[in-house]
Amino acid sequence: MKILIAEDDAVSRKLLESNLHRWGHEAVSCKDGDQAWAYLEQPDTPRLAILDWMMPGIEGPELCRRARELRHGSLLYLILLTAKGDEADLVQGLQAGADDYVTKPFSREEMRARMGVGLRFLELQERLIEAERNRVVVQAAGAAAHEINQPLTVLMGTAQLLQMRAEKGAEPNPAITEMYNAAERIREIVQQMGKVRTYATRPYIEGIDIVDFGVGSDEPETE
């Protein structure tokens, strides 16, 4: 996992980079708060960040405050790192929006444990987001299927009625047949939508993904 480090002190930065590498993560390092902000304000920024309190440019607490105002701010886990160590500093850091607070010097095991808390938090958050996404997609697909079904039944019935009338006279009307076949296809899609259980997407156009009812439903997609 990518982890953002913002630390002006070369020794602390090197120590963090080495530890992260040892624990299987990739460090994205900055030497000042302005560089860190350039990362944090991007929606695809590393979701766990270790931010020094006092550094050139934007300082750690202000970075936390700004990050929390971002649209993706609640998705970040922010650890403040500092050589400050009294209770007032701790309160100020957490009130600024930090999730945790580590004082220098830190033991490797303490840092690893605190990062573990952050990673568990992010994993849980990801699961909650996925569950909510599933819930919304399943409910929306079910509601849409229900609402479409009724007018579709009327449409197909009317098409059949028109065809039956046409059969009494001349040849079947190809336009009505085509309309009926299209309505039949809509009925199949609606049935799939009604059976959607999980969120799945497929590429659409210009980098946009759309919900894939075929994969998400408990029935194979019909062609």
Add this chain to the structure above:
Amino acid sequence: MDEEPERPERIDPFLTESDLPFDKEAMAVQLGKDPGFIRELVDLLCQDTADMLDQIEEAFREGDIERVHRAGHRLKGSVSHFAATRATDLAWQLEVLQVCEAGESSTVSDLREEMKTLTSSLYRFLDERDAEAQQEGSL
């Protein structure tokens, strides 16, 4: 490529274990026990310290107390990783200094001296670890 940091002079060879300017056990908890990696950190400390101390002296001359505080804070963070109590304390004194007066600048020269002692002591400690490892390898 970075320049090789200037090595401080060797410390007094008769310095006893208790006089060491860093705590070996506490340092191991914080940095691990890989001499190669610790040496990299000491190199960085040497490079950073020289710059920080120069900045502090300049800030003293200019009466810029905020700059003294920031540099003292940064140095405190650096040296604390090596469990170097005296150096950490001297850096902390600069961080909380009230005024930039000439009399107070003795803390800077004390810190400069302490940093020399600390880094040379760390290098000696690492040299000894390397020598031990070589000896074990040759057995």
